[in-house]
Amino acid sequence: MKDKIIIKESVRGIIEYILKAGSIDDRYMGATRALDGTIAHQKLQASNESLYSNYQKEVRLQEEFEIDNVILVVDGRADGIIIENNEVYIEEIKSTMKALILIDEDYNELHWAQAKFYAYIYGVQNKIEKINIKLSYFNIETEEVKSFDKSFNIEELKDFVFSIINEYKKWIILKSNLIKRRNESIDNLEFPFQSYRKGQRELAVTCFNTIKEKSVLFAQAPTGIGKTISTIFPAIKSLGQNRGERIVYLTAKTITRTVAEEGVNKLKDKGLKCRSITLTAKEKICFKDKSSCNPENCEYALNYYDKVNDVIFRMISEEESFTRDKIEEYARREKLCPFELSLDLSLWCDLIICDYNYAFDPRARLKRFFEEDVDKNILLVDEGHNLVDRARSMFSAQINKEKVLNVIKIIKGKAPNLYKALNSINKYLIEVRKEVQETENKSIYKKEEYKEIYKLIRIFLKECDEYLVKSTNTQGYDEVRELYFELRAFVSIAELYSKEYVTLVEIDKNDVKVKLFCVNPSKNLARIIQGSYSTIIFSATLTPINYYIDLLGGDDKSYRMKLPSPFKKENLKVYGYPLNMRFKQRENNIDNLCNLIFKFKKEEEGNYMVFLPSYQYLNKIYSRYVELFGEENTICQAEILAEVDREKFLNNFKETTKILAFCVIGGVFSEGIDLPGKRLIGSIIVGVGFPKISNEGDIIKDYYQEKGFDYAYIYPGVNKVMQAVGRVIRTENDKGRVLLIDDRYYTLKYRSLFPKEWDLIRWGDVL
Known part of the structure; x- marks a missing residue:
């Protein structure tokens, strides 16, 4: 056991890697799916707590598997465990926008597979010979639930789990070899410059100790200290001592991503062996003039999941630095979507350089890293002063009457039910506009929500879901789809509404804008900032530092440091x-x-x-x-x-x-x-x-x-x-x-x- 390498993987990650197949089809997914899924889970779990006398939600399960010189630790959270009449049910919850009548027992193999893995772990650990699985689909718009129950004996679950583990074996052996090589290189790794600048060593040591204590640090380090290398170097050293499983370097601008890449390359020049990747925004890296992520419109989406694993295995065996150019080179040659390839590759990287929104934006965050495995991340937040405004934007959403009216004109005479649903929203916004006009102002804000509009939006979303399936390539389709996702985002953000929010209404002539404005983003940020293995937030300008601790999810236990300029x-x-x-x-x-x-x-x-x-x-x-x-x-x-x-x-x-x-x-x-x-x-x-x-x-x-x-x-x-x-x-x-x-x-x-x-x-x- 002492000589064996320990590798941790999630149940979801293994299942998706082995069983996912077919093409990318993002036509109706949109950018709110992570938030929608979380909300669906919370609602159904709350319902189950009142329905069942013995119900546990978000139950952490973990099991070890021995593969050659590796101990594979597989863990995850079962959405729910129900114990009724001496029967145990492992519940797996999936959110959907499809009409539940279209979903049958065999709708998705992966959903059963994930639940079967959890059922095996629970059954083995609790010495149960027979166990049940409840697969529940929650419709986001209607909030209806459809469940399927199946019973399994422990032996058939064991056969299934070990068939998955055996297929995953080559990946585990590769990963263990790469980790061993990485850690050996880190042991001998020295600071990449002959000497430290004034304040640089102090910053690096404080970062290392903060990570060691699994804490949060706010550091003001002026220009010239060399903040980038002074944070990356101690984070890499921490990885080598099995603190955290990956470094996520978050930036607000392209230029700072380049500086981070240069810092990592300096360490690689000094002997570091690790896999690093820079994530580029979808609209920038897409090969097509217009992002249409489906097999009908994009050859790079066609059969993506059938091809991608072999390509990734080759890439991580042969390469260490995955820049935009390198990803595009492989993606073009192998006919793979470059954006999805970069996301899948990131699962095998030690250091990920990306924009803030991949970590914090509830509509865009990487679910694998920031929903399931957040506690394995060492976060380095560069130019942290930019995060205040960005966070307010990420956690806010708005609806514009003008856009609603435009789509009403597009679908008039084509889809009566959709037209009616949109008309209801438009009429409601007219009433909101009158409310503002009566005050003789151009804007008002209140701490209450317009809850009635959420119901109207959900009716629209339900009707629009059907329209988008049937009306592909019709005139005005893109405008309808854009409004669809904007309104989905609006009702999704509404689920986060709390005392940290206000509702802002602004009118401009006939137009009216209703905005759910996140005034104080600290509570929403804290889940990631505090939930990570460790977080370092740094900038040349964090003045006054208490202001940033207050707004960026820090607390009284957060460390703080302020270094003087190293220049005369x-x-x-x-x-x-x-x-x-x-x-x-x-x-x-x-x-x-x-x-x-x-x-x-x-x-x-x-x-x-x-x-x-x-x-x-x-x-x-x-x-x-x-x-x-x-x-x-x-x-x-x-x-x-x-x-x-x-x-x-x-x-x-x-x-x-x-x-x-x-x-x-x-x-x-x-x-x-x-x-x-x-x-x-x-x-x-x-x-x-x-x-x-x-x-x-x-x-x-x-x-x-x-x-x-x-x-x-x-x-x-x-x-x-x-x-x-x-x-x-x-x-x-x-x-x-x-x-x-x-x-x-x-x-x-x-x-x-x-x-x-x-x-x-x-x-x-x-x-």
Whole structure:
């Protein structure tokens, strides 16, 4: 036993890997299936608790199987165990949108297979010779249930389970060899640089100890410390000591995913042997002009499950780094969907680099990693300051009357029942609009839900399910399908509604929008943040740190650290100019600002970025600046930029140029870009970075009461300012200067939020 490698796998994972066959067909699945499934389970389990005197839900089951030099630990959660009249039933619950009349006993082999595996484990451990299985289908729209019961003796269950285990054997032997090789390489792995930078070792050690204690760490580590390698290295070392089973590196932007890939490659250059993968969004990696994931419209979906296992076995035997290019290469050659291939490959990887939504968004999260095996993940959350707004968006949903009306026009005369269902929703939204109009405002918000609309939406979903099956390729089909998934998402998010939510209604002429707005995402995030093996949330700007702990699912037990900048403080000169830049005064200060910008950049020539508070004000300042001083060597950020346009914009910044770039604060150029040396020597930041005044912002302000204005406007604004300042000094040899233009920077509130190394120097009266 001592010399054997222990490998843990889930019942669901093994069953799906061995028995799944056929083609990908995602026509009616949508992006809410993970959340829908969870809700279905909870509802039926609650019903069963009242129905049966002896009922247990979510029962963890685990059994060991010996394969050569491997102990395979198979575990999972049985949805329910019912004991009635000395009979034991293992219940497996499946959510569906199909009419239950279309589902018979043999509807899906995999559903029975999963339940049979659980029944075998329970039967063996409880010395039961005969055991029953109850397979229950829960219709999401109607909330009806259809169940099938079967009885098995333990011997036939044993034969079935061992037939699955024997087929899975080659995968287990391969995985054990790869883990052994990985751990041996980690034992000898050293930090990939000759020495640690200032603060870098402290961060790495704290990350390692946090993982060791299965805890949560919030770390503010300024630019230059080397956050990426300082978190990945201790996480890899932890894996080698059997702490957690995989590392999931979560990012908000493509550029930070690239930096993470480079960090992993540095460790591989030093001898690390591990399998890493970068997940790319479906719409970016899809080979087709339009994502239609079904065998009729896509050759890469056809017979996908019949082919994929052999390809994956070959890939993980031959390769270690699965970048987008590598995945696309195999997918094209083998005629496989590149997106699904990347998801299936990730199950065999030690390190997964992906966007936040794969972990947190209830409509898109990877169920295998964040529903079933969340406690096996070491989470590294990069640029954690971005997660606040992203989380609010992930856990919110809305419905627009205009879209409903558009689909009504499309299906008029084609589907009477669907037309009637949509008309009911439209009439309800008209009543909601009248409610707002009576207040003589353009918006209202309340802590109560419009529960009646959920019933109307469910009727629509039921009718639309049939329409989508029968009306493929008809005119307006895509618009109907899009509304279908939006309304499904709306009722799914409604299941999460709690005191952390409000209902926001906004009207614009005849249109009305009803939004389930998640004001405080901490409770929803905590399930993943706290449920993981360990979580490290890090950023150059987590100020004040208690604000982020409060909003990102931390608690009193969470560790926190704040590291000083590793650069010499004299390398960055921070100037201030106390001009009144409040919204009502901005128009009066346009000429004053243009003069300040011109004189500051003239004082020391080189490349500068000017960050303005909005696109509207940006365009006014830029136009006036060009009138006064000419447009030579000036560029201006457009509101909509393709990836190629961003690259073109940044390519203007060379060591020898004198570019003055006008940008918006909080935009694509105020964080995540790297212009070292003389490619950028200064930033001019106008205003205090406040998010645009909005209904959502005011709701946040009201929700947090005495902390409300700070939480809604000041702290998010300070974060944007610090990110923009952080563009100037990128290496220990860089020197630069910053001008902060706003009289609020001289108040005690703002001075207390600045990094200690900032000495705010009043810039001379140059006007």
